[in-house]
Amino acid sequence: MSLQARLVAALAVPFPAARADDALEVLGSPGRRMLVQRREDETAVHALEDDPLRVGGETARFPAPWPRRFGTSTVAPDGSLAVFTGTHALRAVEPGGAVRWEVRHGCWYGACREMHRSFDEYAGERNHRYPERGSAGFSADGQLVWAHVRGPLPPGPLDGDTLDEWLVLDPRDGTVLARADARAAAAGSVHVPHPDPRQMGLSIGEGQDGSPLRWGRWDGRQLTMDDFGGRDLVLIGVSPSGGRLLTVTHDQDRLAVLDAEGGSVLAEIDAESAVARHPDTEPDNDEAEPYWDYGGGFLDETDVVTSTVESDEERGEGRHWLTDTSGARAPRRITYPVPVGGLPTALGDGTWCTTADDGATLQVWSRP
Numbered sequence: 001m002s003l004q005a006r007l008v009a010a011l012a013v014p015f016p017a018a019r020a021d022d023a024l025e026v027l028g029s030p031g032r033r034m035l036v037q038r039r040e041d042e043t044a045v046h047a048l049e050d051d052p053l054r055v056g057g058e059t060a061r062f063p064a065p066w067p068r069r070f071g072t073s074t075v076a077p078d079g080s081l082a083v084f085t086g087t088h089a090l091r092a093v094e095p096g097g098a099v100r101w102e103v104r105h106g107c108w109y110g111a112c113r114e115m116h117r118s119f120d121e122y123a124g125e126r127n128h129r130y131p132e133r134g135s136a137g138f139s140a141d142g143q144l145v146w147a148h149v150r151g152p153l154p155p156g157p158l159d160g161d162t163l164d165e166w167l168v169l170d171p172r173d174g175t176v177l178a179r180a181d182a183r184a185a186a187a188g189s190v191h192v193p194h195p196d197p198r199q200m201g202l203s204i205g206e207g208q209d210g211s212p213l214r215w216g217r218w219d220g221r222q223l224t225m226d227d228f229g230g231r232d233l234v235l236i237g238v239s240p241s242g243g244r245l246l247t248v249t250h251d252q253d254r255l256a257v258l259d260a261e262g263g264s265v266l267a268e269i270d271a272e273s274a275v276a277r278h279p280d281t282e283p284d285n286d287e288a289e290p291y292w293d294y295g296g297g298f299l300d301e302t303d304v305v306t307s308t309v310e311s312d313e314e315r316g317e318g319r320h321w322l323t324d325t326s327g328a329r330a331p332r333r334i335t336y337p338v339p340v341g342g343l344p345t346a347l348g349d350g351t352w353c354t355t356a357d358d359g360a361t362l363q364v365w366s367r368p
Contacts, residue, residue, distance in 0.1 A: 001332050003334060004337065007338070009052065010362075011054060024359070030347070034048060034075065043084075044061050044062075045058070053364055062084075062093045065119065070086050070133075075138070076142045078142055081094060085133065085134050087119070087133070090102065090136060092171065104116070105165070106150040106151050108133055134188075134189055139198070140196070142171065144197060145171045165182055166182045166202060179223065180216070182214060183212070186204045188204075189203060194260070195240070199215070200216045202235075203234050234247060234249075236297060243260050243261070244325075251291075252311075253271055253272065255269040255323065274331050275290045275308060289311070292307070296346060297346025302324055304322075306320070306321045307344055319333055320334040320344050320354075350367070351366045
């Protein structure tokens, strides 16, 4: 069974893919969303206005302190500050380029044990060209910055036992309010915010070695961290209430919905048994089983938008799915009246977005 998505809006992207160097992001909560693009030399932010949904005026541009391959960036919910993660430091930048603060940390190039003072120290070195990286995320209210960095922070010794650290910082001045050993050796990571600004999810990728999930809680004095039993799970979404977490196993065979408070498994959906093989699969191909992508999210407390694009792409058009995690209904394939590209991204209010025209158009969809 399938359902056809309803097009809510098709928005022209301010910097199409030919000019931008990274995928689009839609950040913020309904009613105050932003369209964010990290380009080679800046992060650009545009307001998304409602009724009708459209791209508003440019909110801000934040000059990047280093090229895009050396780190990621995130933006405060009100668009007033960008935090760039880099190989050797976190840097908070105001619109126009003023540096509000910087926090240095260990080098993300695995064989380097130096505490760099500036990007220029390693900018031209071949062995630093493609380092591992961390990430940062603002709390839902913008009052905290959570950051995953390569430890240790100065003035601590470069202890060989110290790898990744998870920090909670004050965005006003960069004060480190709390820190914890992330107990990981990351190749990359993504922060997934919770509606409660005192909570944050951290999805860590260790390449083929695993995908540890960390859940942080900040009580104003102490950071506590849960690893949900050490399972290798990729966190891709938090339900609107904050009570459920949507995850995909490291080998991409199962979706799992976890209780956010204790980590118990509320539902599991196996791709091989729940999703039909791609219709263009050769009849005698025994290895063409579908698997879940690391993308999607909650449309409401039980329905999620998911996809099997990566496993489909060798056989034809990638497929998106409306998946009921309560178990009442099997996943239904989502069809579209016009071409779409990439993975779906849930927007937190029952809608989701895709891209088209090689990244020049952002499409927003709802259920019929």
